[in-house]
Amino acid sequence: MKLVILHCREFGFELGKKGKLAEEVEEESASVSNCMVALICVEKEDGNEKIERAANEISSLAEKVSSKEIVIFPFAHLSNELAPPEDAKRIARGIYDQLEGYSRTWVPFGWFKIWKLESMGHSLASNFRSL
Amino acid sequence: MKLVILHCREFGFELGKKGKLAEEVEEESASVSNCMVALICVEKEDGNEKIERAANEISSLAEKVSSKEIVIFPFAHLSNELAPPEDAKRIARGIYDQLEGYSRTWVPFGWFKIWKLESMGHSLASNFRSL
Numbered sequence: 376m377k378l379v380i381l382h383c384r385e386f387g388f389e390l391g392k393k394g395k396l397a398e399e400v401e402e403e404s405a406s407v408s409n410c411m412v413a414l415i416c417v418e419k420e421d422g423n424e425k426i427e428r429a430a431n432e433i434s435s436l437a438e439k440v441s442s443k444e445i446v447i448f449p450f451a452h453l454s455n456e457l458a459p460p461e462d463a464k465r466i467a468r469g470i471y472d473q474l475e476g477y478s479r480t481w482v483p484f485g486w487f488k489i490w491k492l493e494s495m496g497h498s499l500a501s502n503f504r505s506l
Numbered sequence: 507m508k509l510v511i512l513h514c515r516e517f518g519f520e521l522g523k524k525g526k527l528a529e530e531v532e533e534e535s536a537s538v539s540n541c542m543v544a545l546i547c548v549e550k551e552d553g554n555e556k557i558e559r560a561a562n563e564i565s566s567l568a569e570k571v572s573s574k575e576i577v578i579f580p581f582a583h584l585s586n587e588l589a590p591p592e593d594a595k596r597i598a599r600g601i602y603d604q605l606e607g608y609s610r611t612w613v614p615f616g617w618f619k620i621w622k623l624e625s626m627g628h629s630l631a632s633n634f635r636s637l
Contacts, residue, residue, distance in 0.1 A: 379583055384620075391627035452510055452634035453584065487631075489515075491624035496522035498618060503583035 376425050376466075377416040377453035378504040380433060381494050382440045386412050388482055388490040396460045396485035405480050410444035411437045412492055415470065416453035417463035425506055426466055430473035432504050437477065440499055447471040448482040448490075460485070507556050507597075508547040508584035509635040511564060512625050513571045517543050519613055519621040527591045527616035536611050541575035542568045543623055546601065547584035548594035556637050557597055561604035563635050568608065571630055578602040579613040579621075591616070 387406035413433050417425075437445060449467040451457055458466070464484045471481050482490070494500050518537035544564050548556075568576060580598040582588055589597070595615045602612050613621070625631050 377584075385622075389627070450632075452632045453508075455634065455636050487627045487629060489625065489627040491516075491622065493622035494620065496520070496618045496620040500618075501581075501583045503586065505586050 376418055376421045376429060376506045378429060378432065378506070379414040379453060380436050380502040380504065381412045381492065382442065382497070382500045383410050383412050384408060384493040384495055386410055386446050386492045388488045390483060391487040391489060394485045394487060398464070398484050400483045407444055407446060407480050409442055410446050411440070411442050412446040412448060414448045414450035414453065415467050416450055417458040417466045418454050418456045419458055421458055421466060423466065423469065426469035426473055428506050429470045432506070433470070434474060436499065436502055443477055445474055445477045446480045446482065449484050507549055507552045507560060507637045509560060509563065509637070510545040510584060511567050511633040511635065512543045512623065513573065513628070513631045514541050514543050515539060515624040515626055517541055517577050517623045519619045521614060522618040522620060525616045525618060529595070529615050531614045538575055538577060538611050540573055541577050542571070542573050543577040543579060545579050545581035545584065546598050547581055548589040548597045549585050549587045550589055552589055552597060554597065554600065557600035557604055559637050560601045563637070564601070565605060567630065567633055574608055576605055576608045577611045577613065580615050
């Protein structure tokens with residue numbers, strides 16, 4: 376699993392066309408401020424044991440920058456060794472579920488979307504983890 | 507080398523504090539529209555032979571989306587196997603130099619910075635390459 380975790384002033388998305396694997400959604404757009412944005416790329420060998428590890432990495436960084444707002448963004452563009460989509464969705468959603476102490480935003484899986492972010496400029500704003 | 511290449515409606519940065527390895531700069535901020543943003547993470551084993559390969563990947567994607575505007579963003583957060591900073595800077599700058607047929611923006615190396623982007627929502631908007 377590869378994670379890019381960014382402390383952002385702003386993050387937002389707006390859904391466009393459905394991809395083949397698009398899930399049903401309630402919200403077609405969202406916008407949040409002062410948030411930790413976790414781009415999550417689930418890889419072939421990743422099992423459920425990665426869920427808690429990833430959630431701990433995200434919450435640990437959120438604590439350090441005093442953010443209570445987390446965005447979980449399934450993002451298939453950090454590796455060439457991708458997990459099957461159903462596994463990727465289940466594991467990313469598991470990370471979301473694990474972070475129940477936070478205000479959370481889920482970026483819908485399998486949709487084409489416009490998204491934007493503004494990253495903060497401090498030393499803990501950009502982080503990479505390989506689990 | 508790991509590359510995340512995003513077709514963006516907008517990209518911008520604003521420099522903050524100097525890091526230890528900050529280079530001298532002329533422009534402390536920039537903002538561009540309809541651009542290919544290449545986040546480039548140079549790894550330990552990467553030599554000069556990666557410069558042309560990376561430039562070709564970026565220009566090939568830029569052609570596909572008809573963008574003549576490229577942003578080269580040295581970004582150390584896509585791998586744990588980082589090249590020494592001087593090598594990373596030289597190679598990323600080499601990629602910039604190679605793309606001389608384009609309007610180019612260089613995101614200064616070694617500075618803390620606020621940065622923002624808005625990614626397009628089409629099927630070629632987000633791309634990953636491992637070279």
